[in-house]
Amino acid sequence: MRVTIRDVAKAANVSHATVSRALNRASDPFISDATRNRIIETARQMGYQPNRAARALVTGRTGQISLCLWTENIHNSYQWNVTHVAHAVMQSRSYELLVNLVGYKTLELAEKNLVSPPSVDGIICYEAAPALGAMFGGALPAHLPIVTAGTYNLLHGVDRVAIDLSEGSFDAMRHLIGQGRKRIAYLTNDKSVNKDPRYIAYVSSMNEAGLPLEIIETPSGRAGPRLLIGQYVAERGAPDAIFCHNDDIAIGAYRGLRDVGLGVPEDVAVVGCDGLEDTEYLDNPISTIVQPLARVLELSCEYVLARIDNPDRPIESTVIKSKFVARESSGG
Amino acid sequence: MRVTIRDVAKAANVSHATVSRALNRASDPFISDATRNRIIETARQMGYQPNRAARALVTGRTGQISLCLWTENIHNSYQWNVTHVAHAVMQSRSYELLVNLVGYKTLELAEKNLVSPPSVDGIICYEAAPALGAMFGGALPAHLPIVTAGTYNLLHGVDRVAIDLSEGSFDAMRHLIGQGRKRIAYLTNDKSVNKDPRYIAYVSSMNEAGLPLEIIETPSGRAGPRLLIGQYVAERGAPDAIFCHNDDIAIGAYRGLRDVGLGVPEDVAVVGCDGLEDTEYLDNPISTIVQPLARVLELSCEYVLARIDNPDRPIESTVIKSKFVARESSGG
DNA sequence: ATGAAAGCGCTAACAC
């Protein structure tokens, strides 16, 4: 059996309450230094580890934060960055990080009541609002600190850190149109695209310039777009430029164009969105709309933690702008 | 207050014990279907969510598994893949995934007793043996299911899934030497390199071929190696080939070589290690030693879960071979 | 088939 607080108490010749005090409240003056040190030493020797479930039961705090991430359309280092930053902040504040990866399957499971929300002190919901809502059966619990972060799917009535892609998207389109490119395609895996800021920027910029829309649907990830773009070009010829819904698609498209012997940007300009590190390491680095992820996550963490400390604070809402960065893939 | 099992009991006119039975033991025959359905319905209506801490306290099970990952030298999609696979398996078995990212800092903190091991039902320790050991104060708890996975730092006395890089490394070296390349450098961030299978393969292959060693130390990640390789080449000229400790370094080196106008593989061949998806999307995809990550993680998960079910099963140990894949970056 | 009661390991209020 694992050693408990009572075992330590017996060995140190005190009550278990005293052990609890000695171990937990570093600055509690109502205990003598001698006793405290003796207890700490005894606990160490006996290899005492607190039972977190027991502590959580009585305090109502688990010491855990859930990072709830939507993983359906995005596949790579992007989410790792998110996880990494969140973990770093949480660790520095002595919280553990529970990772909840959600997707369409989560929605299904939630409907059948086969998935339940995590029991944690707070939730960072990153692009995962629908799944989180579904897990809670539609109604978010009033007293659980939650912060939504990301570009869309933001929840209402909770703290939020929103990423604004609009300006970056318009800049990207201006950049492409300004180069005199006429046939500019929009490559996306998003089926409900019509209220996405990237899509909106694409459509309205093209309309304004009097250019025809060319919207291409693709699977998500890299391998799918890679294959698809080759076939597409074979059938309909190559566009002058491709504005991609995200960087993974852009990287796939880049590779697909190279596969069929087309040069980027000589033949086709490619622009992505997200700011994945990977885009910088290609022979012709990909222009992209950089999202200040670290900033977003740090702020998100700050918001949950602040609300844990003070549940009644006013709701916070920050919008963080992403920025278009022109690189070689679009002749930048 | 949150609704408890007692609230449901009162509403359904039964004892709380009956509620517990109805909700948890789907196949317990000692309860009438009528009662069970009534209780389930009541619970649903009231929005009952079990308190996991309370359950954990009495059952001794948290329903959580920790994925303990070493994050000091590795930086990108690699760890995301690990996390993703682990999460998928664990979710399908109704376990939550706690992510514990550890590094040199963890070792320091552990020494000062400022970090404690997670309270979970099992731990998957991926390349993180020293940190995990430190968190437990040197001695792993006898009855906690742990599996070590990865290429090194494996623990003793627990289940393990080891990745064997040796064969792949020798293949890589044979491949480079076989092309008649003479000046082959080894680019690494690993300071205690001398028992690493990649290093061993490099040294012994070079010796056998009568070629001089050229070991280059680099920071980890991508940006560091990128910068470093440019400076190195300026000072000492370019090697014929670079065997890199991992794919991030390889990607950085590739980019660094392109920065200074060198062609890969025309001027310098580049070989990496890990099998990151990113390596396939460069203009000249990078040859690498592919680690069957999904396989490794699935097996690791299987081992912990099996040991949770049966603590007395014999210790398992599997070695999984990684495989060298020649691509364009080394003229493959 | 259901209820009563014990207790998991811990914290915190209160007694001394």
Added chain:
DNA sequence: GTGTTAGCGCTTTCAT
């Protein structure tokens, strides 16, 4: 300063 006591919400015997 330290000990005693009462639960936290749940599962699980043991009665009935």
